[in-house]
Amino acid sequence: MQFLNCRRAIVVHIFFIYIFSLNAIYGKKKEAEVLDFLAKELKALEASADCPLKQLTKHSVRSLWLKDQLSDETLLCILKFLDANNKDDSAWSLLGTSFEKKNLKQQADYCFKQATKAAGKYTPFVKDWWFIGPFVIGKTEFDGDVLAAYGGIQNVSRYRYHSETFVSELSSGGTVKWTELKQSSAQELLKINPKVDWNDLVSSLGSMGITEWQGWAVGEFFINENDLQLSFQCLGVAKCSIGNTMLVGDLYHRNQFWFPAALSRGVYTVFIPLRTKVVANFKFSVNKMPAFQVLEPSFLPDVYNGYLPINFYLSIPVSNLMADKWLKVTKIKITTQSDGQPLDPVLISNDYEIAPGQVRPVVVHLKPESVSDARKITDSCRDLNLEFKLLTSEGSQSFKLTLRCRHKGSSFLFSFIDHDGSVQHAAAVEPLGACNNEACPVFLTLHGTTVPPQNQADSYKKMVNGEYQFGIKGMWLLAPTRHGAHNWEGPGAMTAISALQALSSMTLASEWFSVRADSDKVLFAGHSMGGHGAWHLATHFPDRTIGLISLAGWIKKEEYGESNLFFRHDISTSHTDASVKAIMEACIGENDADKHVTNLKGISVLARIGAEDRTVHPFFVRRMVRLLKEARVNVTYSELPNLAHWWWDTKEANDGGCVNDAQIRQFIDHISATSSQLDNYCSAGSQECGTSSNRYKSLQPEPVTLVTINPAFGDGLKGIAVLQQIIPLRISTVQVHNKFLFFFYPAFFF
Numbered sequence: 001m002q003f004l005n006c007r008r009a010i011v012v013h014i015f016f017i018y019i020f021s022l023n024a025i026y027g028k029k030k031e032a033e034v035l036d037f038l039a040k041e042l043k044a045l046e047a048s049a050d051c052p053l054k055q056l057t058k059h060s061v062r063s064l065w066l067k068d069q070l071s072d073e074t075l076l077c078i079l080k081f082l083d084a085n086n087k088d089d090s091a092w093s094l095l096g097t098s099f100e101k102k103n104l105k106q107q108a109d110y111c112f113k114q115a116t117k118a119a120g121k122y123t124p125f126v127k128d129w130w131f132i133g134p135f136v137i138g139k140t141e142f143d144g145d146v147l148a149a150y151g152g153i154q155n156v157s158r159y160r161y162h163s164e165t166f167v168s169e170l171s172s173g174g175t176v177k178w179t180e181l182k183q184s185s186a187q188e189l190l191k192i193n194p195k196v197d198w199n200d201l202v203s204s205l206g207s208m209g210i211t212e213w214q215g216w217a218v219g220e221f222f223i224n225e226n227d228l229q230l231s232f233q234c235l236g237v238a239k240c241s242i243g244n245t246m247l248v249g250d251l252y253h254r255n256q257f258w259f260p261a262a263l264s265r266g267v268y269t270v271f272i273p274l275r276t277k278v279v280a281n282f283k284f285s286v287n288k289m290p291a292f293q294v295l296e297p298s299f300l301p302d303v304y305n306g307y308l309p310i311n312f313y314l315s316i317p318v319s320n321l322m323a324d325k326w327l328k329v330t331k332i333k334i335t336t337q338s339d340g341q342p343l344d345p346v347l348i349s350n351d352y353e354i355a356p357g358q359v360r361p362v363v364v365h366l367k368p369e370s371v372s373d374a375r376k377i378t379d380s381c382r383d384l385n386l387e388f389k390l391l392t393s394e395g396s397q398s399f400k401l402t403l404r405c406r407h408k409g410s411s412f413l414f415s416f417i418d419h420d421g422s423v424q425h426a427a428a429v430e431p432l433g434a435c436n437n438e439a440c441p442v443f444l445t446l447h448g449t450t451v452p453p454q455n456q457a458d459s460y461k462k463m464v465n466g467e468y469q470f471g472i473k474g475m476w477l478l479a480p481t482r483h484g485a486h487n488w489e490g491p492g493a494m495t496a497i498s499a500l501q502a503l504s505s506m507t508l509a510s511e512w513f514s515v516r517a518d519s520d521k522v523l524f525a526g527h528s529m530g531g532h533g534a535w536h537l538a539t540h541f542p543d544r545t546i547g548l549i550s551l552a553g554w555i556k557k558e559e560y561g562e563s564n565l566f567f568r569h570d571i572s573t574s575h576t577d578a579s580v581k582a583i584m585e586a587c588i589g590e591n592d593a594d595k596h597v598t599n600l601k602g603i604s605v606l607a608r609i610g611a612e613d614r615t616v617h618p619f620f621v622r623r624m625v626r627l628l629k630e631a632r633v634n635v636t637y638s639e640l641p642n643l644a645h646w647w648w649d650t651k652e653a654n655d656g657g658c659v660n661d662a663q664i665r666q667f668i669d670h671i672s673a674t675s676s677q678l679d680n681y682c683s684a685g686s687q688e689c690g691t692s693s694n695r696y697k698s699l700q701p702e703p704v705t706l707v708t709i710n711p712a713f714g715d716g717l718k719g720i721a722v723l724q725q726i727i728p729l730r731i732s733t734v735q736v737h738n739k740f741l742f743f744f745y746p747a748f749f750f
C-alpha cells in the first residue's frame with residue numbers, strides 16, 4: 001500500500017514537472033514569437049521614421065497616439081515601448097487600433113490577440129481619468145461649454161498630457177489645468193472636488209449659485225474583440241459619449257439603467273460632461289447584458305377594501321439592451337396568484353415595440369378574469385402575491401409583484417393614465433363623514449420636494465380617542481405626485497389635474513366607494529413646493545377652486561433659493577441678446593404666482609408659515625399676502641411663532657400639526673359650508689345659464705380681473721377664458737364688471 005501510494009506520488013510529481021516545463025517551453029516560444037512580430041514591424045518602420053520620444057513611458061506613448069494615431073512615428077514609438085513591456089495591454093490595443101485604421105488586418109488581429117491575453121475581451125472600467133475644470137455653468141445641462149472655443153473636448157482632450165491651462169473665473173489665479181485621477185475597481189464611484197475657495201466666492205458674490213460648476217472627465221477604455229454586445233452606464237451625468245457615440249446618462253444614480261452600443265474593437269475615449277454643485281460624483285461602467293430586462297416598477301396601485309378599481313394600471317419598465325434590434329413585447333400572463341378571484345393582465349397596446357437602448361414602461365391593465373362580479377377580488381383584504389410572465393420576441397421573463405390591500409379609513413394608492421399617456425399614481429382617502437351634496441368636493445393637496453404621495457395624504461391625521469383618524473371632513477383627500485423637478489408647473493400641474501379627473505371618474509364608476517368626488521369643487525392645498533403648487537393651480541383653475549390653503553409656499557423658483565437662477569453667473573450672460581432673454585423669460589411667466597393674484601377674487605385663502613422657517617422664508621408668503629390684500633382677496637395670514645418648516649404638533653400632541661391642525665380644519669369647515677351652496681357650472685348653450693341657479697349668481701358687485709400669461713394652461717374665471725393672444729405669452733387681462741358680465745354671458749372669448 002505504502003509503496004503504491006509513494007509510486008503514485010512520484011508519477012503525479014513527474015507529470016507536473018512535465019506540464020510545467022512544457023508550459024515554460026511553450027511560453028518561451030510565445031515570447032519569442034511576440035518579439036519576432038515586434039522586430040519585424042520595427043524593421044519595416046525604422047527605415048522611414050524616427051521615434052521622437054526621449055523617454056518611452058505609458059504616458060508619453062498614449063500622448064503621442066492621441067495626437068496622431070496613424071503616423072509611422074507613433075507606431076514606431078509604441079513598437080519600441082512594447083519591445084520592453086510586451087505585457088502592456090493598453091499599448092497592444094493602441095497599436096491594434098492604428099493597424100486596423102491603416103487596413104493592416106493581420107497585424108491588427110495579432111495585436112488585439114495579445115491585448116485580450118493580457119486584459120480580457122474588454123476593460124470593464126477606465127483606469128486613468130483626466131479632469132479639466134471647474135468652469136462656470138451654461139444655463140441647462142446641455143449648453144454652454146467653455147471649451148467649445150478650442151474645438152471642444154474632442155480636440156482639447158488630445159493634448160491633455162501637455163500641461164496646458166485654460167482660463168476659468170472660478171479659480172484663484174484665473175487658470176485651471178488637467179489633473180489625473182485613478183480608478184481602482186469597477187465599483188468605485190469617482191469624486192471630483194476641485195480646489196476652489198467656495199466660501200470666498202459665496203460671501204463676496206452673495207450667491208450660493210456660484211458653487212455650481214461644469215467640467216469634463218475623459219479617459220480611454222479598450223475593446224479587444226469584435227461583436228461583443230456591451231452596455232454602458234454613466235451615473236451622475238445626464239449624458240456621456242464614447243468616441244462619437246452619445247449615450248443616455250443616469251443623472252439621479254438610479255443604478256438600474258444600461259445603454260447598449262455596438263462598438264467594434266479599438267481604443268475609445270469616454271467623455272463625461274460633469275455639472276454639479278461643489279463635488280461631482282460619477283461612475284462609468286461597462287457590462288455584458290442580456291437581450292432585455294424587466295425592471296422594478298417605481299410604484300404600484302393598491303387593492304382597496306378588497307376591490308380592484310377600474311383604472312388599475314401597472315407600469316412595468318422594460319429595457320431593450322440590444323444595440324441594433326427592436327424588442328417586441330407580445331403578451332403578459334399571471335402564473336401564480338396567492339389569493340382571491342383570478343386576475344387577468346392585459347397589455348394596453350398590441351404593439352409594444354421597444355427601440356434599441358430604450359427603457360419603455362409597458363402598461364398593463366389588471367382586471368378580474370370574470371366580468372360578472374363588481375370587481376371584488378378578496379374578502380379578506382390581504383396582500384396579493386403575484387407572479388407574472390412577460391413574453392417577448394427574445395423569449396420570456398418572469399417577475400414577482402406584491403399588491404397591498406388597504407382598508408377603508410386609510411389612504412390608498414391608485415394609478416391612472418396621465419395627460420401624456422404615461423401611468424402615474426396618487427394617494428386618496430375617502431371623506432370623513434358625509435358631505436352636503438351627492439358628490440363631495442376634493443381637497444387636493446400637493447406635496448413638497450421628495451415627499452411621497454402616501455406620506456402627504458397620511459399627514460392629514462389627528463388623534464381621536466387614542467386612535468389616528470385620517471382624511472378630511474366632507475371632502476375627498478387627493479395627493480397626486482409626479483417624478484422630477486416640475487415644481488407643480490407644466491407637466492406636474494397637468495398631472496395634478498389628471499389625477500383629479502381620474503378620481504372623479506373612478507368614484508363615479510364604482511358604487512362600492514361610499515361617495516363620489518366632484519372635480520369641479522376643489523380646495524387646493526400644499527406645503528413648501530406644494531404651497532407654490534397650490535398658488536399656481538388655484539390661480540389657473542379659479543372656477544373650480546372653492547378655497548386655497550398655501551403653507552410655506554414660495555412664489556417662483558427663480559427667486560427662491562438658488563437652484564434655478566435665471567441668467568446669473570452662467571456663460572450665456574456674456575452672449576445673449578436682451579430680446580432673446582425676454583422671450584425665454586416670457587416662456588416661464590405663467591409660473592409666477594404673484595402675477596395672477598387677481599384671479600383669486602371671491603375665493604377664501606389661508607396662507608400660513610412658521611415664523612422660524614428658513615427653508616422657505618416668511619418673506620415669500622408675506623409678499624403674496626400683501627398682493628392678495630391689494631387685490632381685495634379674502635386672505636387670512638398666520639405666522640406661527642417658534643415653528644419652522646414642518647411640525648407634527650401645533651398646540652398639543654397629535655393635533656394635526658403643520659397641515660391639519662385646528663385652524664386649518666376650521667378653515668376647511670368654513671369652505672365646506674359655503675361651497676355646498678354652489679351650483680354647477682354653466683356650459684355653453686345650457687338652459688340653466690340664464691337662470692338664477694348658476695354658479696355665479698352670488699358674484700360680488702366689485703369688478704374682477706382675469707390675468708392670463710399662457711392661454712394653453714388653466715380654465716376660466718367666472719366662465720371667461722382667454723383662448724388666444726395677439727402677442728404670445730404677454731400678460732393679458734380681462735376686466736369684468738358686474739353689469740357687463742351678464743351681457744356677455746355665458747361665453748366670452750378673446
Ligand SMILES: *[C@@H]1O[C@H](CO)[C@@H](O)[C@H](O)[C@H]1NC(C)=O
Binds near residue numbers: 159
Ligand atoms: C485644439 O486644441 C489645442 C490644444 O488646446 C489648441 O491649441 C488648438 O487650437 C485646438 N484646435 C482648434 C481647431 O481649436
Ligand SMILES: *[C@@H]1O[C@H](CO)[C@@H](O)[C@H](O)[C@H]1NC(C)=O
Binds near residue numbers: 604605606634635670
Ligand atoms: C373670509 O374667510 C374667512 C375664513 O378664513 C371667513 O370666515 C370669512 O367669512 C370670509 N369672508 C368673506 C367676506 O367671505
